[in-house]
Amino acid sequence: MTSRTPLARPRPAPQPQSPPPRITRLRALRLSPPGGRPALSVRWDPRATAVCLALLLAAAATGVWTLTTGDFRIPVPDVLRVLAGDGNPAYTFIVEELRLPRLLTALLTGSALGLSGALFQNVARNPLGSPDVIGFTVGSATGALVTILVLSAGTASVAAGSVTGCAVTGAAVYLLAWRGGAATFRLVLVGIGVSALLSSANAYLIAKASFTDAQSAQVWLTGSLNGRGWQHVGTMTAALAVLAPAALLLARPLRMLEMGEDTASALGVRTERVKAAALVVGLGLTALATAVAGPVPFIALVAPQVVRRLTRSPGPNLAPSAVLGALLLAASDLAAQRMLAPTQLPVGVLTGVVGGCYLVYVLARQWRAGQG
Template identity: 45%
Template sequence: MTPPVPLRFGSLSLLWRPRTAWVCAALAGIGLVLAIALLGTGTLAFAPAEVVSALFGKGGNAMAERVVWGLRLPRVVTAACVGAALGMAGAIFQSISRNALGSPDIIGFTTGAATGAIIQIILFGAGPLAVSLSAVLSGMATAALVFLLALKGRTTGGYRLVLVGIGVGATLSGVNTVLLVASDLDRSVSAQIWLAGSLAARSWSHAVPAALGLLLIVPVALWHARRLALLEMGDDAASQLGVSVERTRLAMVMTAVGLTALATAAAGPIAFIALAGPQLARRLCRAPEVPLLPGAAMGAVLLLAADLISQRFPSGLNMPIGLTTGLLGGLYLLWRLTRDGKV
């Protein structure tokens, strides 16, 4: 019998191959460039040098400092945290399901979080805090429901989890539509605006909770990283190597749902990032497993880039970030399908 493999937090060589480290560093650099460009974008445009001076309190431009620190930096921090959370959540779901379509927006968890938010907006006319909290709790409840429905013989199985998630997501999408149609016009419009996903008017009250939540949840994901990689070998092989399969799967599902709910609460439903971020990161790293940290870094870069595109749209239309990522996601899927016939 094969002896169990000790699984320690320090055993993260899967995450830190030299190429993976270089990819993370390159993505961090790209994200920094995008952040500086975003901080200089708006009605009052600032050059990169002015942005850097304002960040460090130098240059004597009080207006630039107020705009950068008070208005634009919270939006950029929120975008980076939301993108990183979605990128890592997508990596976890794709690893658990061993399916490139295993992202939270496809298998229903984002829809579940949206259901809680819509109920608060339409039925109770709640404010942003109650809407965000309801989105988090609803996302968790949806995940628990999917996990229980997918359970068969004390095992869930990756593909069964995805299929059940798609079914639950379709049902909840119908519930959301009924709520929107049955509501009065003002509240329905408010819910539709929230469903579009937006980074507009984001303040430190959005950015700080998103950053703190990310700092709390990411270590949990990294703690289970090696077990997650072994799960990709199949349940039987992972079990023989000492992995508690169902316990690890449940812990990682809840971790990924927590990341998804955190992102949805901060910016509303954001499509495409959780799907494409891990796939692109995996191609760059040339890794056999779905990389968690590069997936998070790629997710942050993609959302920052999408926000820059939405603010500098050629027609001058400042599109909600959720619509921009949805458009990019459709083009990405078409490119993957026409390029090699699969996603």
């Protein structure tokens, strides 16, 4: 009797494995306070942190370069001595009274615009959800124009009118977009319609004004940092001291909102309250930045999108957006001062060029992707 040896089954050929999807690495920092309390866990993204530090260094270099240039050039070591409080009296006057206030105003205003743009785009979940696209900046300009051309008020009243116009516009857009909740696509569509309506009102106010008033109003509408002093630095410092921490507190619920409102609600996020709070904080930042520097275009639109491409991380990216907004506005103001020196251009002209170039780049990239 012959024994049969069982045949070995052939092993299946190994299948090629697809590369794992890219996952953003998050580090966890655990702090254990004394007393047996639970540890505090803080997550941070190494790439986003590196991008933020690189942008800070670039902004600092731009600031030092700005303080050295002008009709009277000052060497970098002398500028650093002035900033350290041990400089030549002549250099000290030029830096601290003429150049430093304008630079700090540009940095603080750019930070406010970048931060507000990140908030609005995250709430709207749309790259066009920027305050200068959905009408908030235009509404702020309308309030200022009414104060300048109709009431003939002073500088302080112009700032108050700008803040009031932005607040009224934001409330109108939010209420018109409300249908049992402020849907994101309705916020953008209603905002674009309100922006077009207010732009027509602004053109009518300028057309009916006298030549002198219309000229000054048009310069303000372009966005300018000419003649900015320490009082403007104080205004923006106080605004960021109050509103920036409030924005950072909203970072976690806004990140959860990116998963969808239903998922965020299931995780305990009160979606409408978070969106309303983000809109209020963003409106405050936009209104005060516009009151100080005028309706500077494209900073709030471009900064959050560029930061998202650099960090490649989800979430609102609030801190990097604020730093990039400061860098963009400071660099644009430097170019506005020195490009046609001694003539100084309004900074809004340069930010418009930067924003236009960025939009052309995005459209060209999308067209190439569609062709491929």
